Amino acid sequence: MPAGDITTRDGRPLRNVDPDAILASFLADQRDMPIDYEHATEVRAAQGLPAPAVGWIEELKVEAGEVFGRVAWTDEGRAAVEGRSYRYISPVVHLEPATKTVLRISSVALTNDPALYIKSLNRREAPETSEDTAMLKAIAKALKLTEAATEAEILSAIATQETEKQALSTRKPDPSVYVLRTEHDALVVTCSQLRAENKELKDAEAEKEVVALVDGAISEGKVIPAIRESELELCRAVGATKYKERLSKLSAVLTPGEDGRVRADPTKVVGKLDDAQKEMCRRLGISEEDYLKEIGTSA
Structure with missing residues (x-):
């Protein structure tokens, strides 16, 4: 994570002005940080789908305001990087809403479409329009979530509802209580x-x-x-x-x-x-x- 003010390829502003807070959050979590393909930990896992890691960040350090991670690759992850199947990494960052300051990193993904001009930032995303924001808020409301719910939280709620729906569809009604x-x-x-x-x-x-x-x-x-x-x-x-x-x-x-x-x-x-x-x-x-x-x- 580079230091200071950052602008992504799609124009989103980020600020890494407190790298020690990122390091402290990682240490407080007391676990290695997963590296996956295309943010599977945040997207697929929220839907109840497999999201295996291809590497683990075992240590973070700060140098001149930049954040670096030491990685222990799995055999699959090392092969993907050395074989040039994936050439960039993309951390999932959590921001302070008002200032867009990075507070912590929860996972990292291998990607070929990074958001910034260096290899260790967020995967680039299509610019979010007002229509996109309105739709996400409407979906969150329909799922009885707050309007500030993240896309991952929305996907998780949808996955939960789908699981409950499948459970109900296979449940046989009690004939002593229900009739056709x-x-x-x-x-x-x-x-x-x-x-x-x-x-x-x-x-x-x-x-x-x-x-x-x-x-x-x-x-x-x-x-x-x-x-x-x-x-x-x-x-x-x-x-x-x-x-x-x-x-x-x-x-x-x-x-x-x-x-x-x-x-x-x-x-x-x-x-x-x-x-x-x-x-x-x-x-x-x-x-x-x-x-x-x-x-x-x-x-």
Whole structure:
């Protein structure tokens, strides 16, 4: 890592003004730093894919503000470098956002497209546009990450979701808890039909009871046939139980079989009500005059 202010090939600014901080971070990590192909440690590993190292940086040192690393190559890594398959290295740097100062290096990659004009800097990347930044922020938000999430963190979250998705796709649902949606929907329709049919049956039975109660009251002389429809409506409104209670408190106002319009009593005065008819009018809340008109019309 060269010293001082640095400008990458694609125009990004970097600053290596505190190389001792880079060295301190490496020592605090207490492990060798991996060297891979094309940043596999940061990209492929975050997706759960293999990212083997081809070398290890075992020591860092600072000379005139520049940072150097001593490498122990694997056989594959040494062959790649000596065979000129890869000619440059690219460290993954972590910056202080405001000043773009390099704080630490987490890994190094072999690459043929370095970002700077020397071999030991970041691999060159396409210039980031405002559209790219907006898209990354949108993806981070969709993944429930902060807008400041790095590309590596986004890739890691996507990989995690994909792993969870695959786990769910192979998991068999518990038949004691889950059923097929088609079976569930068919059962809902069946239950709805059964409820409707059950309501119809209950309504029919209730109506039979209402008719039976009113007709029974008429046959017992507690209700006159002329007001049968009104009594039916009353019974439906208050319910059979309360209507029975009402009937239990009434005495007969007509002789069973009598229709309430004309009595057989020869002593009855035409145009006047007897005591029983008056009592009936009082119970029903109708005037004697209206009742006389009714039985006069029906006679």
